[in-house]
Amino acid sequence: MAIKIYAEALDPWHEIQAYQAEMPQLAGRYGATSVFIGTMRDFNEGDEVKGMMLEHYPSMTEKQLEKIVEQAGSRWQVLETLVVHRVGNIRPQDPIVLVAVWASHRGDAFDACRYITEALKSRAPFWKKEMLSSGESRWVNKNTDGYRKS
Amino acid sequence: MSIKVRYFASLKELLQRADDEVSAEGISCVRDVWQAANPHQTLPENVLAAVNMEYVELDAPVQEGDIVAFFPPVTGG
Numbered sequence: 371m372a373i374k375i376y377a378e379a380l381d382p383w384h385e386i387q388a389y390q391a392e393m394p395q396l397a398g399r400y401g402a403t404s405v406f407i408g409t410m411r412d413f414n415e416g417d418e419v420k421g422m423m424l425e426h427y428p429s430m431t432e433k434q435l436e437k438i439v440e441q442a443g444s445r446w447q448v449l450e451t452l453v454v455h456r457v458g459n460i461r462p463q464d465p466i467v468l469v470a471v472w473a474s475h476r477g478d479a480f481d482a483c484r485y486i487t488e489a490l491k492s493r494a495p496f497w498k499k500e501m502l503s504s505g506e507s508r509w510v511n512k513n514t515d516g517y518r519k520s
Numbered sequence: 521m522s523i524k525v526r527y528f529a530s531l532k533e534l535l536q537r538a539d540d541e542v543s544a545e546g547i548s549c550v551r552d553v554w555q556a557a558n559p560h561q562t563l564p565e566n567v568l569a570a571v572n573m574e575y576v577e578l579d580a581p582v583q584e585g586d587i588v589a590f591f592p593p594v595t596g597g
Binding site: 408424425426427429430433434455466467487490491492493494495496497498499509510511512513 | 526528529530533570573574575589591592593594595596597
C-alpha cells in the first residue's frame with residue numbers, strides 16, 4: 371500500500387509505472403489493474419471555474435486513507451493499492467487524485483477501486499475552494515454524486 | 521494541561537483563525553470544547569469533528585492532551 375499527498379503536479383501514469391517497477395513481487399501475480407483518475411473540470415454547478423485550492427488536514431488525511439484502503443483489502447482480494455492526491459493550487463485539466471488497485475481478478479480490482487474512490491470522497495479530510503471566472507471564490511459544499519443524470 | 525483545537529477550510533475563514541488552545545477544566549465532550557473556544561459562536565449545523573484524527577460525534581468524550589478538530593463536510597477526490 372502507498373498513500374501520497376502532493377503539493378505539486380501529479381502525473382498519474384508515471385506514478386502507476388513507477389509503483390509497479392518498485393513491486394517486482396507483483397509480476398506474474400496480478401491479472402487486473404483498475405485505475406481511477408479524477409481530473410479538474412473547468413465548470414461546476416453551472417459556473418466556469420478557472421482554478422482551485424485544495425486544503426487538507428495533514429496526518430488525518432493519511433490516517434483516514436489508510437483505513438479506507440485496509441477496509442477495501444478486507445472486503446476484496448487485493449494485491450496492491452496506490453492512492454495519490456493533490457493539494458494546493460490546481461488548474462483545470464490537472465489530475466487531482468489517482469486510485470490504482472492490483473488484483474488477481476478484475477472483479478476485486480474494479481470493486482475495490484470504486485470503493486476506495488467513493489470512500490475517499492466522503493471521508494478523507496480534503497476541502498476544495500473554487501476560483502470562478504467571475505473573480506469570485508467559493509468553498510465547495512459537497513461533492514456531486516458523480517453520476518450523470520440521464 | 522490543555523486541549524488543542526484546530527479549524528479547517530470555510531470554518532477557519534469564518535472564525536478567522538486556524539487553531540485555539542483551551543483549558544481541559546470542566547470539559548467532558550467535543551461540544552464543550554467548541555463552547556470554551558467559541559463562547560459567542562453557535563456551532564454550525566453541518567460541522568464534523570475529529571479527536572486525535574478520528575471522526576467522532578459531538579458528544580464524544582475529550583480529555584487533556586487531545587487534539588480536537590472542527591471542519592465542514594469534506595470535498596476531496
